[in-house]
Amino acid sequence: MDNYMIIDGKEIKKQVLDELKEEVSKLEIKPSLVVIQVGDNDASNVYIKQKAKMADYVGYDYKHIKLSEDITTEEVIEIIDGLNNDKKINGVMVQMPLPNHIDTEIVQNAVIPSKDVDGLSDFNAGLLFHNKDALYSCTPYGVMELLKRYKIQVEGRHVVVVGRSNLVGKPMSMMLTNAGATVTLCHSKTVDLSKYTKDADILISCVGKANFITADMVKEDSVVIDVGITRSESGLCGDVKFDEVASKTKYITPVPGGVGPMTVAMLGSNVLKAYYIQQKEKL
Ligand code: NAP
Numbered sequence: 001m002d003n004y005m006i007i008d009g010k011e012i013k014k015q016v017l018d019e020l021k022e023e024v025s026k027l028e029i030k031p032s033l034v035v036i037q038v039g040d041n042d043a044s045n046v047y048i049k050q051k052a053k054m055a056d057y058v059g060y061d062y063k064h065i066k067l068s069e070d071i072t073t074e075e076v077i078e079i080i081d082g083l084n085n086d087k088k089i090n091g092v093m094v095q096m097p098l099p100n101h102i103d104t105e106i107v108q109n110a111v112i113p114s115k116d117v118d119g120l121s122d123f124n125a126g127l128l129f130h131n132k133d134a135l136y137s138c139t140p141y142g143v144m145e146l147l148k149r150y151k152i153q154v155e156g157r158h159v160v161v162v163g164r165s166n167l168v169g170k171p172m173s174m175m176l177t178n179a180g181a182t183v184t185l186c187h188s189k190t191v192d193l194s195k196y197t198k199d200a201d202i203l204i205s206c207v208g209k210a211n212f213i214t215a216d217m218v219k220e221d222s223v224v225i226d227v228g229i230t231r232s233e234s235g236l237c238g239d240v241k242f243d244e245v246a247s248k249t250k251y252i253t254p255v256p257g258g259v260g261p262m263t264v265a266m267l268g269s270n271v272l273k274a275y276y277i278q279q280k281e282k283l
Contacts, residue, residue, distance in 0.1 A: 002246075002247050004246050004248075004249045004251065005250065005251050006246075006251075006252060007225075007252065007254075007258055009142075009146065009253060009257055009260060009262050010261050012145065012262065012265070013261035013264070013265040016262075016265040016266070020272055021059055023272065024058055024059040024060065024272065025059060030060060030061045031091070031271050031272055031275035032061035032062070032088060032089050032091065032271075033055050033060050033061070033063075034062075034063045034083055035048055035052075035064050035065070035094075036065045036067065036080070036092070036093070036095065037064065037067065038069065038071055038076065038098050039068075039069035039098075040069070041095075044097075047264075048095055050264050054264050054265070055268070055271075058271075060268075060271055065079065067079070072101075073101075073102050073103045073107065076094075076098075077107065077110045080094075080111055081110070084115060089115065090117075090271060090274045091115055091117035091270065092116070093116075093117050093267070094107055094108065094111070094118070108121055109122055113134075114274060114277045114278055115274055116135050116274075117135055117138075117267055117270040117271050117274050118270075119171070119270060120137055120166070124136070124137075125137075125171065128171055128174050128178075131178045135270045135273060135274060135277075136175065136266075136270070137167060137171040138262075138264075138267045138270065139168050139227060139263045139266075140168055140175055141171075141266040141270075142259060143227065144179070145262060145266065145269075146258075146259070146262060147202075152202070154176060154179045155179060155181065157201040158181070158184070158201050159181040159184070159200060159202040160183075160202070161173045161183060161184070161185050161186065161204045161206065162186045162190075162193065162204070162205045162206060162213075163187065163205065163206030163227070164187040168227055172204060172227075173185045184196050194217040197217040197218065198217060198218070198219055199219065200218075200222055202222065202224075203218060203222055203223070203224050203225070204227060205224075205225070205227060205239040206228065206239075207228050207239045208228050208229070209228065209239060210228075210238070210239070211240075212228070212239045213239050213240040213241060214241050214245065215244040215245050218248050219248075220248055221248075221250050222250065223249060223251045223252070224240055224249045224251070224252045225253050225259065226238035226239050226252070226253050226254075226258060226259065227239070227259050228240070229256075229260065235256075236255055236256045236260075238254070238255030238258070240252070242255070
């Protein structure tokens with residue numbers, strides 16, 4: 001049946017950013033975001049432009065620090081330390097991927113938790129694990145926001161997440177668990193993947209393989225969220241074989257225009273949250 005609804009990430013991103021803009025317009029001091037880039041990766045340049053555009057739209061102070069490819073881990077940490085101690089800076093994010101010689105884990109944990117707007121530090125991941133308020137990883141947080149705004153019930157539903165990265169799959173499964181879903185977390189070692197996906201009320205694919213989820217793997221009338229992004233000559237492609245899967249679903253996200261726009265929207269949301277966390281710390 002072709003009566004499925006396409007989840008419009010661009011529209012929800014606009015709603016989120018408009019709400020932030022409204023709130024920021026009432027603040028005396030503008031919240032601020034610093035993005036650190038090492039090297040000149042093409043994809044990173046695109047993502048950073050989107051972040052600058054978001055900051056400009058919402059009304060944040062924004063700074064882009066572009067560092068040379070051959071900088072050392074210690075030098076990056078020194079720059080982060082300076083930003084950690086700068087009271088005028090509210091959010092710091094380091095654009096991934098970093099060059100191979102830089103220790104990504106050390107760099108990610110160098111940003112103090114209250115400024116870690118990417119939500120990727122061990123500390124913020126730990127708070128999520130304990131179901132406490134924190135700065136959450138932007139992409140899974142964006143998926144939660146899509147589900148919330150489309151009033152898709154999570155509590156009591158069986159949600160299958162495919163992919164267990166620290167960036168997406170694992171925090172996704174934790175947010176859903178905290179929201180009362182029954183979560184099955186699948187990965188490359190899962191035996192008979194479709195046994196699980198076919199039982200999903202909500203299927204969230206975070207794998208990064210084009211056309212990986214096919215119609216025979218999906219339950220009738222389910223919700224399918226496609227986090228995957230694969231770049232091909234014909235453009236961006238998700239994990240889900242949209243043309244054959246969509247008609248089996250109630251709701252489905254497209255690629256592009258589904259989860260993608262939400263990542264930058266939730267970064268925007270985290271910057272304001274970081275600003276409020278730091279205001280409280282001052283008291
Ligand atoms: P990742 O670190 O490569 O993780 C991929 C996950 O998929 C791993 O957990 C892996 O399992 C699992 N996997 C691989 N092959 C599988 C198979 N045959 N069956 C089941 N599971 C399998 O990637 P990521 O950083 O999480 O990103 C996932 C995708 O989301 C990518 O396409 C990325 O570009 C996209 N992404 C999108 C956004 C956005 O804004 N929309 C943001 C971030 C990422 P193992 O752990 O067992 O290896």
